[in-house]
Amino acid sequence: MQLDKTSYYDLSIFNRDEEYSLFHRLDFTTTSGGREFLRQLFSNPLEDIPQIQQRQQALQYILERADNWPSIISNGTVVVVENYMEAQIEPISNTEGLALYIQAVINKTLYAPDFGFIKFSFTQLVNLLKGFRSFINAFNSDTTPKVLKSLLDRAQHLLTKKDFYDILKADEENKLNYIEILRYDNYIRKRHKKVIIELVTLYQQLDAYYAMAKAIKHYGLVFPTFTNSTRPVIKADQLYHIILPEPIAYDVTLDETTHFMFLTGANMAGKTTFIKAVGVATFLAHIGMGVPAKSMELSFFHGIFSNIQVQDNIFKGESYFYSEVLRIKNTILQINNGKNWLVLIDEMFKGTNIEDARNCSLAVIRGLLQSTNCLFILSTHLYEIAEELRGEKRIQFKYFESTVIDDDLRFTYLLKDGIAKEKIGYLILKREKVLDLLKEIS
Secondary structure (H helix, E strand, C coil): CECCHHHHHHCCCCCCCHHHCHHHHHCCCCCHHHHHHHHHHHHCCCCCHHHHHHHHHHHHHHHHCHHHCCCCCCHHHHHHHHHHHHCCCCCCCCCCHHHHHHHHHHHHHHCHHHHHHHHHHHHHHHHHHHHHHHHHHHHCCCCCCHHHHHHHHHHHHHCCCHHHHHHHHHHHCCCCCHHHHHHHHHHHHHHCHHHHHHHHHHHHHHHHHHHHHHHHHHHCCECCEECCCCCCCEEEEEECCCCCCCCCCEEEEECCCCCEEEEEECCCCCHHHHHHHHHHHHHHHHCCCCECCCEEEECCCCEEEEECCCCCECCCCECHHHHHHHHHHHHHHHHCCCCCEEEEEECCCCCCCHHHHHHHHHHHHHHHCCCCCEEEEEECCCCCHHHHHCCCCCEEEEEEEEEEECCEEEEEEEEEECCCCCCCHHHHHHHCCHHHHHHCCC
């Protein structure tokens, strides 16, 4: 699946204000390297249904065995081991017997700070090795999903080093005294530095997958089902926007019969939130995650293309309307390749007068309706154009309800069949006492 930078920003997957991004909300990693790998997973949605199903299986496998996740490895373990591998302290020379004992005593006595660093770091190195041994025992088997097995098989191969076996055996027998620590320190940093660094990288990748599983459990997400349909389809029961603290859930069906949703409703009634909810759920499905819904079935989409937060470009001398036109043009160019796309358009052509906006909107909608490989959700403030589109059988008309009771504006945030009638801009001006303030201007 493809998303361009604008679509990532429109859906708040990555956001300038990190706290309000989807990535931030779902980031349960415990290591900085795990966080960067998780960002890569979010930045690269999967390329086909088998890949998606393999990742779903991996995350489900982790969820079923989460209690066995080795807590002995922490972010502190990773940071200390990384610093240990990069330390400029020279290991003692490769000696044995009495010479080793003498040099160990000298190092411990005359170079106490260096020895203290080595001893503390070596303890964390042992934790890393013990943690991976626990990983392999608990998670690596003939039934381990491919995504995880490739990582764990590699870790198991790396752990076969005799020095690692000897270190773990000495630790179990409480024989890791300062002489043994300094001896093994020499072996580790001279012979196995690259191996240890690779183990750290493997753990960070496992941390990212574990974070995805924890997010699924924390938010009660469900794995969607992918159909092999060559035509695009989305069917979701009680789908909601995961970022909202108290979201409203919607039932959504888009398929080749009615592949275009024409969405109306007052400002603040919930149109943009709904559009983003569908886009976010579709995105999460394509990175192998669970989705915020009771259930969801969908086809594979080659991309999501959004037109939600268009901005003018003062440096290029481009007006808001011109930026809108360019985004629509890019949308048409992008989706005209025979592949399946989800296209999300919020409040099209706000940057021109009503008559222009009406004509432009009708032309674009009628053109997009010719597509047989895309699903569209389009919201508009131009309710009037709905009358001219009522004869289009492939359009489903939906609206968000709002009511006015004693000049009090109320939103239900419920998605209903039909076309909105309310025009409440003047009421909002009145409610916010803008009209009263205007009367006081002198």
